[in-house]
Amino acid sequence: GQQVMQIPQYQHVQEGEDFTTYCNSSTTLSNIQWYKQRPGGHPVFLIQLVKSGEVKKQKRLTFQFGEAKKNSSLHITATQTTDVGTYFCAGRGSNYQLIWGAGTKLIIKP
């Protein structure tokens, strides 16, 4: 079946360093969505990318959708403690349902 692989599983960074998480799909996606789950919270929608090669920015967050619409990335510049949490990608597959990545947990080193 369709799968979305997300790496890394964890990333430890010093506050102020950058963070990146990557998602790769086995098949072409019609869109990809990104969600953030704070510790103890629930996933919250961040953004949706639809077009091939699309790049969107939200302050320090940059989201990209690959040309083949099979991969995506989220890059955070100069991480802050408020960025802590798990970031999930979810791609819309051929059956119109979302296929979720396993998530990348962002941990800020003390």
Add this chain to the structure above:
Amino acid sequence: ETGVTQTPRHLVMGMTNKKSLKCEQHLGHNAMYWYKQSAKKPLELMFVYSLEERVENNSVPSRFSPECPNSSHLFLHLHTLQPEDSALYLCASSRTGGETQYFGPGTRLLVL
């Protein structure tokens, strides 16, 4: 955020108990979902309902029984659960399948 509510927020139950989780969405959405989230498998889709019909059942054991009486309400009936079923159970809704999902706060379940 009060678009999707879940009750109870916490539940402790024995393996012989029967309990139900409730989810309600106030967003006018047509699709609702149950997810299981545990340390071993971050986000597992259990059931999908679209226009009150179950459209997906991801090989979930029969001790979990979903019910969708209308497009605003979703239940998960639990009976004879196992300790490995302890997890956070999340409900979500979306306008239609594949669109942005809005999650409830979850029910943290502990099976003793």
